[in-house]
Amino acid sequence: MELGALVVTNGGDGNHQTGGAAASFWSSSWPVVGKTVLQRWIERVRELGVDMVSVVNRDVQPPVRMLDWAKEGVDRILLIVSGSYAEIDLADLLDFHQQGRNRITRVFDKQGPLGISLLDRSAVLKKGIRDFQSFHSSRYDFSGYVSRLSSTIAYRQLVQDALEGRCGIQPAGLQADEKAWIDPSAYVDPSARIQGPCYIGAHSRVNAGVVVTGYSSVERNCEIDIGTSLDHACILPDTYLAAGLHVKNSVVDGTRLEHLDHGVTVDLAPTGLASRRLPSRSEGSNSLSQLENSHFLRTPFRGVRPLEDPRNDV
Amino acid sequence: MMSKGPTVVRDFPRSHGLASRKSFLTEIQRLTRESYRPQIVVDLSKSRNLSPDAIDLLLDCVEHVERADGRVIVAAGSPETAVILELTRVTSVVDMFSSVSEAIGGETMPPFEQYEGSQPLAA
Numbered sequence: 001m002e003l004g005a006l007v008v009t010n011g012g013d014g015n016h017q018t019g020g021a022a023a024s025f026w027s028s029s030w031p032v033v034g035k036t037v038l039q040r041w042i043e044r045v046r047e048l049g050v051d052m053v054s055v056v057n058r059d060v061q062p063p064v065r066m067l068d069w070a071k072e073g074v075d076r077i078l079l080i081v082s083g084s085y086a087e088i089d090l091a092d093l094l095d096f097h098q099q100g101r102n103r104i105t106r107v108f109d110k111q112g113p114l115g116i117s118l119l120d121r122s123a124v125l126k127k128g129i130r131d132f133q134s135f136h137s138s139r140y141d142f143s144g145y146v147s148r149l150s151s152t153i154a155y156r157q158l159v160q161d162a163l164e165g166r167c168g169i170q171p172a173g174l175q176a177d178e179k180a181w182i183d184p185s186a187y188v189d190p191s192a193r194i195q196g197p198c199y200i201g202a203h204s205r206v207n208a209g210v211v212v213t214g215y216s217s218v219e220r221n222c223e224i225d226i227g228t229s230l231d232h233a234c235i236l237p238d239t240y241l242a243a244g245l246h247v248k249n250s251v252v253d254g255t256r257l258e259h260l261d262h263g264v265t266v267d268l269a270p271t272g273l274a275s276r277r278l279p280s281r282s283e284g285s286n287s288l289s290q291l292e293n294s295h296f297l298r299t300p301f302r303g304v305r306p307l308e309d310p311r312n313d314v
Numbered sequence: 315m316m317s318k319g320p321t322v323v324r325d326f327p328r329s330h331g332l333a334s335r336k337s338f339l340t341e342i343q344r345l346t347r348e349s350y351r352p353q354i355v356v357d358l359s360k361s362r363n364l365s366p367d368a369i370d371l372l373l374d375c376v377e378h379v380e381r382a383d384g385r386v387i388v389a390a391g392s393p394e395t396a397v398i399l400e401l402t403r404v405t406s407v408v409d410m411f412s413s414v415s416e417a418i419g420g421e422t423m424p425p426f427e428q429y430e431g432s433q434p435l436a437a
Contacts, residue, residue, distance in 0.1 A: 246403050257401070262393040270363050271398060 003094075004052035004069045005045040005078040009038060026152045028082055030236055030253070031219050033162050033181065033199045034172025037085045037149060045078065048090050070124035077124060081115030085158060086146045087168050093118060096140050104137035109146050152251050152258045159234055160215040163197035171199045183220075198230075201237070214248075221277055238277045245273060319351030319384055323414055326358045330367040342375050346382035354379050355417045356408075359391025364398045376407050389414040 103123040107116040162169035171181035179196035195213040201220040211229035225243040236253040254276035255269040268274040327334040390396040411417040
């Protein structure tokens with residue numbers, strides 16, 4: 001019996017939510033300690049032995065592929081609308097569907113549907129792709145770990161859960177300490193203080209005197225400059241942070257910082273406190289231009305409480 | 315317990331050019347010379363984007379006031395400004411409130427005319 005899996009993304013440009021002064025710039029393309037939720041879904045589908053996996057963008061490319069597959073003779077289609085991370089046992093879902101002789105099985109948790117369905121070819125051919133949700137379906141109840149990724153706060157919580165081991169996400173990289181994962185290609189200055197649980201991604205640089213603590217994550221190709229501290233913060237790929245900053249309860253993507261307590265997004269570009277790094281895969285990429293562009297590196301803050309010498313804590 | 319000094323509200327300059335910077339700091343220096351333990355409320359509500367120059371100017375102001383054993387209170391005005399001040403650790407050397415009235419906290423203000431160039435509280 002042939003099974004195909006179709007993962008529908010929400011688009012990579014982010015789901016901008018505005019409400020008063022708050023503006024969330026959450027995007028489903030953000031990695032969670034090394035890999036995006038989409039990548040994790042694909043891996044799990046492949047673990048089932050499914051070779052026919054397709055990813056389509058809901059905005060750009062409607063999932064007509066489902067109908068094509070049904071016409072081509074694919075017997076079952078696993079449809080995953082990527083808006084949540086759920087640790088469903090997909091093999092168990094297949095068994096449930098098969099044993100119940102269902103035509104459509106939809107997955108629910110206690111809050112409602114999770115956007116994951118298993119469809120028989122006959123149902124797709126009969127109802128097409130527009131109307132299948134109105135078709136009678138069987139309900140598969142799931143009570144395991146779920147994160148509905150609809151906001152930056154939900155994303156931040158998922159990162160924290162992954163670092164704490166509350167979900168099955170394994171951070172990519174070597175476990176340097178009890179709960180500190182550092183990719184082998186990352187550079188961490190010996191004077192930096194990495195206090196787990198936290199994550200440092202591939203090709204990132206953590207410079208002298210930096211403090212990373214409180215379930216913080218630094219994704220790939222970032223640079224955290226001298227003396228900056230991260231506390232309950234997520235730094236998204238290709239982000240440069242200037243020296244001497246205190247980033248707390250925030251998610252930073254390039255020059256955009258969303259502060260989760262204040263509920264505001266701030267553009268840091270005019271301040272020179274952050275910038276977008278060139279997406280380079282090689283360690284030691286030229287960060288000199290970013291250093292030169294940062295006012296605060298040329299003119300360090302005065303009157304600012306100095307960091308404790310991290311070497312004293314070793 | 316030591317008595318508190320006078321509380322003065324000053325608008326933070328919108329432009330941070332040399333002239334406005336000099337004018338602002340001259341005023342702060344005069345206040346710190348003429349009063350004991352002054353409390354300067356710097357109103358940032360009209361400063362939409364805090365540039366590096368603006369933060370430098372604010373830190374210069376803190377330096378002058380601290381020399382007079384006074385303190386600087388910042389009325390951030392917007393959450394965005396508050397975020398920048400926290401991010402740059404300026405909040406470790408100033409007290410921060412969301413508005414001027416909150417910053418004053420019901421304290422009795424000295425007569426407005428006592429400080430030339432200072433501004434009355436908003437009604």
